[in-house]
Amino acid sequence: MIVPHYNDLNGLDACLNALMAQTYPRDRFEIIVGDNNSPVGLDAVCQLAGGRAKVIHAPIKGAGPARNAAVPHARGEILAFTDSDCIPESEWLSEGVKAMEHADFVGGAMTVLVPQDRAKNGAEGFEMVFAFDNRSYVEKQKFTVTANLLCKRDVFTHVGEFRTEVSEDKEWCLRAGDMGYKIGYAAKAVVGHPARADWEQLRKKWQRLNAEGFALFKQRGGKSLVWLLRTWALLPSIPLHSIKILTSPALNGLDEKLKACGMLIRCRLWRFVDGHRLLMQ
Template identity: 55%
Template sequence: MVEISVIIPHYDDLARLDRCLAALSKQTVTRDRYEIIVADNMSPAGEGAVRAVIAGRARLVFALEKGAGPARNAAAAAASGGLLAFTDADCVPDPTWLAAGLSALVRQDMVGGRITVLCERAGMKSGAEAFETVFAFNNRRYIEQEGFSVTANLFCRRDVYDATGPFRVGVSEDRDWCLRARALGFRLAYQQAAVVGHPARADWPSLMRKWRRLHAELFANALMRRGGRLRWLVASAAMPASILAHLPRILVSPALAGHRERALGAATLARLRLWRFADGLMRLVGARA
């Protein structure tokens, strides 16, 4: 009987989906204990192309509503396991990922694991890659200080998912879902040994696409909380000062090689934080109009 269902939302990223499924086929957990469900968001390549990449390694379901949240919900509805493991189509789980998550769920209701940043291009890192190598996906801090895990590396019991309800659209879905689950009394813990690799954004345009989406979702989350507008204003106003506060992390990071990578990372840090300052204030003004 299937013990755990691995849930993967997918949209138009066939090469990375193939890599993700290859990594999942190498798990130390025996294959009869887990199933893999790919929820496709109606990729332009078509069902035939998606099935060809899956090649029998997973079940395929479809999510008509756009977004990773609806895709995860569609996969969860089809899942037969009593435990759920969430990751993304562009991620690369370590061979012991499932085993580590399963062991932690014995003691917890929800578990988030460690996320490493993958640079897919050879050679010197771009500014976006340098920035994400240092700052992206600090899932331990998210869990222990902010109370949520990213859905690229999240485990939970099926009854926790059912009680909490589906992922919502238009908000920071992983944060929103975990906070709703914790409000019901469910416990979330960090599992260092459950490791997933996630690719860094390769350049400034791809980094901005990520942050435009994140900023819109985070603002929607803020408006749902009491005093959220004031909190958002304070956080936005602090963005310029955060450049100097966080610059030392780039300058001393062992993950960056040489002055050029550090300079590119520092420039991206400054550019992004100034954008977040301006965009944050504009969202407040627009919300009052």
């Protein structure tokens, strides 16, 4: 199991606890943490990991390079990727490995984690409805998020490392598909990812996704007019997706739903402006 990490000891500790609680036989898996020059220092990360994981120094910035640095130290025939702020459920590895019998690489289900002791704010409500629809990503777009990706080692070797400055998960999976490898979906291999807690976190997420998505779009020969049409399609999506929020069983009460609608409007308008900025730069 490969876990990229950057300066989040609490998150990494919870992730490692979840990985140690896997039902898959403990003598048949190992955990490799690729630490991305955390300011707390490599010694602190190693001390926290203890005997649970091997920690590798990954000097090149980014989650993709951290994964790339960790892979050569893994000995298994299957590589299972998750993130240090994620909580894989106990059956994650067992179900993911089982799904590998029918595919060359697989993505599992994603859930959004929110605090249970209070009402959801706008950012959390928005994420509950729209974040991490990994089944759709796998079945319709033929990629999986790297927070929940398993692949055969020989496939990874053939496809190559994760690339930077693009949507690394989507780019790697599409590259694998172009080479003829088959992606599968593992509905019972579940990983939880925390919701973005506020607008600033959500904006930073979409700033990164927009920039990486645009770079991948251009890399794969996308036309400027198509990007422009996609950007303008964000505006009519607002009323359509407001209905989705208002009818979502994931949100409790009108207050949570209205706050999520407000965040939807703010996010789509910001993406609309940013989409034009990327096209003009």
